Amino acid sequence: MLGGGVASGSSAPSAPEFPCGGQHRGESGFIASEGFPRHYPPGRNCTWTITVPEGQVATLSFRVFDLEPDPRCRFDSLSVFGGHGPGAPLLGRFCGTFRPGALRAAGNRLLLRMESDAATAGRGFLAWFSAGLPPAHGPPHGRRRSGVNNKPHFFGESWHYFDEHQFCGGRLEKPQGSLKTPNWPEENYPAGISCSWHIVAPPEKVVELRFGKFDVEPDAHCRYDYVAVFEGGETDDARRVGKFCGEETPGPIVSSGRELLVQFVSDLSVTADGFSATYTMRSRDAAPEPGPDALNPKAKGGGKGKAPPSPKTVTAAATVVPVTATPCPQRCRRAGTLQSNFCGSDFVLTGTVKSVSRGPPQERGWAVVSILGLYKSGGLGVPQPAKGATLRLQLPCRLCPVLKKGSSYILMGQVGADGGAVLPPDAFVVPYRQQQQQVLGNLSKRPCRGNP
Incomplete structure (x- = not known):
């Protein structure tokens, strides 16, 4: 096998080298950026090509995914095709930090193409490819591993503890149905998987989603295992309804349009019971149905012994209504580079987003960041030393720039008439990487044109 992949049954090197592209042949193996x-x-x-034995279908499931995020994947992206030729169908084009669901070709070949621009980079991707039976025979039955990695929450050095035959997700178009994590309800969900359910209702109808038993590895920011729900059929942060983990059952979710995307992701360590959920498709003006007793979290042997909180319906429309008071651009986009935007911005800093409040359409939103480094203050009056200080930034546009709670960014913005920090829709905002610190430090020492 070429290109750094690890063939099934071979001894796994502790530090494999992954080049730019290559050819992968065999029944299974790893492929990475x-x-x-x-x-x-x-x-x-x-470009990487994958070829599994004739008569079988090639399947790809991602273990790690971290590319520069953008709603339309204009900067860095990974495209997956269901074949090697020029007419091969595009199975998906991805970026950001959400792991795509499992992808399956119609035949025994896959092609991956990754493009990166000259600016921000991430860790890239790690994926496992395998050969499976054609859909008519159903997916092969894999065996579940009870142990994973004793080192939680980061990529380990063992390369063979994944269950490569765990399939979940799909397109759901029936008037009602259910979705659940793999192994439900007999065992915990597996580690290192990603499932995406795309629920599509007929025109003029909406989707109502109700969670039943819910037990996903808890974390204050849901960084490790989580369920994310989006309006539409793409993992677009600007259209995310919610992100859930822990033992508290989310309330009912009603879409504003005819589509919902439900994504479940687990990392490589701790697992839990998982969840079950049901959906129904109903008219826009119909009242939500009362939740059945069967969806009570205590249904499976009492669960964790907690009664479900009184659910409140989450209306997805609240997350996607466009701004009316302050017009937003048709597309969220930034122009130029880190260097070209430095002098044109009033302030430049790096910080971690502590909270984001977009507010109703008629009001401006706010973001609170904890400052990591200040390279240009613009008269903001930030206390020194700046590291650790918090700053409140005004967001005139509800959708741009895209900010995620818990993530760190380079933030270049303007100082408003009231002396406050403002991030306009076209502000230069990119995910922060530690290696950019030196570049920012050098830029801060150079005088900008027109300045003494």
């Missing part, structure tokens, strides 16, 4: 788990290089175009 160039240099993984280090950050992938900028300005690259890499």
